[in-house]
Amino acid sequence: MKIAVIGAGPAGITAAYKLSGELKSGRISRLDVYEISAHIGGLSKSLEMWDQTVDLGPHRFFSHDPKINSLWLEVVEKDFDIVNRQTRIFYKNTFFDYPIQASNALKGLGFFQAVLCVFSYVWQLLFPYKKADTFESWVSNRFGKRLYRIFFKTYSEKLWGIPCDRLDSDFASQRIKKLSLFEAIKNALFQGNKNKHATLVDQFAYPLHGTGSVYEKMAEKIIANGGSIHLNTGVEKVITSGRTVTGLELNNGKSIEYDQIISSMPLSLLVTRLPETPYDIKELAQSLKFRNTVLVYLRIDKTDLFTDQWLYIHSADLKTGRITNFRNWVPDLYGNEKSSILCLEYWCNFEDPEWQLDDASYIALGTEEIIKTGLIGSGKVLDGKVVRIPRCYPVYFKGYKEKLKPIEEYLDTIKNLQVIGRYGAYKYNNQDHSILMGIMSAENIFSEKKNNLWNINTDYEVYQESSIITKTGLISTNP
Ligand SMILES: Cc1cc2nc3c(=O)[nH]c(=O)nc-3n(C[C@H](O)[C@H](O)[C@H](O)COP(=O)(O)OP(=O)(O)OC[C@H]3O[C@@H](n4cnc5c(N)ncnc54)[C@H](O)[C@@H]3O)c2cc1C
Incomplete structure (x- = not known):
């Protein structure tokens, strides 16, 4: 054969x-x-870049399936480490835990917003969307409209390039699964592992x-x-x-x-x-649609920028949707190098002008945006590289x-x-x-x-x- x-x-x-x-x-x-x-x-x-190793954006491997995990271990053998996951949402210059934790989200928003969010959630419980077949209706039914707008809408629209009421709920049901504000509050009250939702995994294995x-x-x-x-x-x-x-x-x-x-x-x-x-x-x-990604890698002259492996960027005034910091994965990736590599993700379609933008313009955009976030403090951008990946997201x-x-x-x-x-x-x-x-x-x-x-x-x-x-x-x- x-x-x-x-x-x-x-x-x-x-x-x-x-x-x-x-x-x-x-x-x-x-x-x-x-x-x-x-x-x-x-x-x-993985790629070699400025004498360090990087992936195409963040690549956390995680599974509950023994079949998949045994194969992964059979191949990787002992060449991996366990990483304590930290991935937060960056919204209006504030960090929020991801996946969403009730007390953290409501505290970060301030008392007034938090009260409005809870009211909005209760309202949605009383008057839910009857047919939760779009991303907007599915998430709103679980979190309320206000939390949906803050924590899901801008990011999802940046990623998919279409309004959330034209996005199928499959995307949410695959990725968010059973999580809801109610679940998040339950998790906050009963922190035991048994009550932790499947997506609230805080460690993962990563190859050296x-x-x-x-x-x-x-x-x-x-x-x-x-x-x-x-x-x-x-x-x-x-x-x-x-x-x-x-x-x-x-x-x-x-x-x-x-x-x-x-x-x-x-x-x-x-x-x-x-x-x-x-x-x-x-x-x-x-008629099937794929979304493209442009990855802008920036080399920064500092090693202590922020502690997350990656951040979701929800602020609508920034075009980037996610920022990875390869310094926070495993030390073998950077060895003795005294700089950090960040990767900013931009999503677009073939027909968008962004897909045609040249590398220098992307590096300038990435540099401007990373400075605007305040995440690199007094750090300086030493160099930049651009990687384009066509058709990497099948659009639901x-x-x-x-x-x-x-x-x-x-x-x-x-x-x-x-x-x-x-x-x-x-x-x-x-x-x-x-x-x-x-x-x-x-x-x-x-x-x-x-x-x-x-x-x-x-x-x-x-x-x-x-x-x-x-x-x-x-x-x-x-x-
Ligand atoms: C920015 C980003 C971040 C991600 N983060 C994570 C994460 O944190 N965790 C996670 O588990 N996954 C993550 N993923 C998803 C992960 O990368 C994919 O799920 C995985 O690589 C899919 O594997 P695949 O073999 O199905 O497809 P691909 O990785 O796309 O491989 C398909 C291969 O086929 C080749 N090919 C295409 N056309 C032809 C042709 N005509 N002839 C021959 N070869 C061809 C391509 O060059 C490619 O090498 C991320 C993806 C992206 C883009």
């Missing part, structure tokens, strides 16, 4: 890592990973050499097992015959035959280039599910093709979701019982005992 994997991000590289064992057993005769860029790790790669080192290690193992990784080699299209996969066409003009293909290339590109796709499915695929606009469903159903009719990953399956995945998709797609190739990959990061729950990674290994988090 010849297998090709498209994309060397967490999803693709995990699938190939799991399959590579079968090269030795002889069940697979050829395993190739094609990666259009020059790097392993996709959006989760950057998040990308996990995927580089997997790549080494794939090659050691006899697989091949072809960097700078994009897949132009998947070739099918009678709705069965027969091979790939590469961007260097070559065509190669395969029996099974696992794809993490952007779903819209895969579908529009599939030879037999009906016109209406191609049209639906083209209102109605996206109706467009996605027929595409999923059509792809399910193509034999021996599996689609996985963040832009591969149009899912707002974190690394853990993409790793799980990789594991499950590999399992699907040999198992009779097929995992439904579309459910991951939607309906998928951890059925086994749930666990978290600690310095001494996995521990169960079941009561």
Whole structure:
């Protein structure tokens, strides 16, 4: 059996890592990973910058799933540390805990605002949105309109570029889950771990050499097992015959035959280039929207700027939405360097003038904004670099599910093709979701019982005992 994997991000590289064992057993005769860029790790790669290591914005790995955590530990071995998470919201020059803590939020807003927020919450309890299918209605029902406007609206609109009443509630239900003002107050009153909401996790495991080192290690193992990784080699299209996969066409003009293909290339590109796709499915695929990110890295001549790994910037007068401070992850990232690297995130669409802005203008904007926040005090910006990442956020606009469903159903009719990953399956995945998709797609190739990959990061729950990674290994988090 010849297998090709498209994309060397967490999803693709995990699938190939799991399959590579079968090269030795002889069940697979050829395993190739094609990666259009020059790097392993996709959006989760790490980069060397000014003699330090950085990620593409913040990259915290976290999962409760023993399957994902065991794989991560198997790969990372002992090369990780536990980081005490601190991530706050920066709003009107005040820091607020994130995830929101009731007493901290209400105290930070001042007595008058706090009273209005509580009234607004009670009002919403009495008169909730009947249909909480948009981000605005979903969050307002849980926090009240006033807290929604302060803590959710500006940030979400910066990120997604559309008003929150046109954003599907899926984004909120995946990321905020069961948290509400009521839950937050309950947590404040009963601080025991048992009452802590799932998103209130205050520690995480981080690889000593950057998040990308996990995927580089997997790549080494794939090659050691006899697989091949072809960097700078994009897949132009998947070739099918009678709705069965027969091979790939590469961007260097070559065509190669395969029996099974696992794809993490952007779903819209895969579908529009599939030879037999009906016109209406191609049209639906083209209507899916991805948001781009511009990362502005600034090197600051100080080492004690602020203590968070990253900050969410809710103030509407700042264009940046998030600021990462790589000094606060693990010391191995900066070694003996006596400067801090900050990363400011700007989000835009292809058609926006911001996507065309040159690097010098972005560095000037980042410098102006970081000084405006007051976060660097007397520190000076020594240098700047810009990294652009197209199509990195699949946009859950209102109605996206109706467009996605027929595409999923059509792809399910193509034999021996599996689609996985963040832009591969149009899912707002974190690394853990993409790793799980990789594991499950590999399992699907040999198992009779097929995992439904579309459910991951939607309906998928951890059925086994749930666990978290600690310095001494996995521990169960079941009561
Ligand atoms: C700014 C930012 C911050 C994030 N923070 C976190 C975080 O804190 N925690 C967390 O867990 N996750 C975080 N994520 C999400 C995480 O990066 C992704 O979930 C993860 O990288 C997705 O893996 P993937 O393999 O599905 O997709 P990707 O990482 O996008 O990998 C897909 C790969 O396919 C390649 N490819 C595309 N087209 C082709 C083609 N035609 N041929 C061959 N190769 C192709 C791409 O170059 C890429 O390498 C963040 C993402 C961003 C952008």
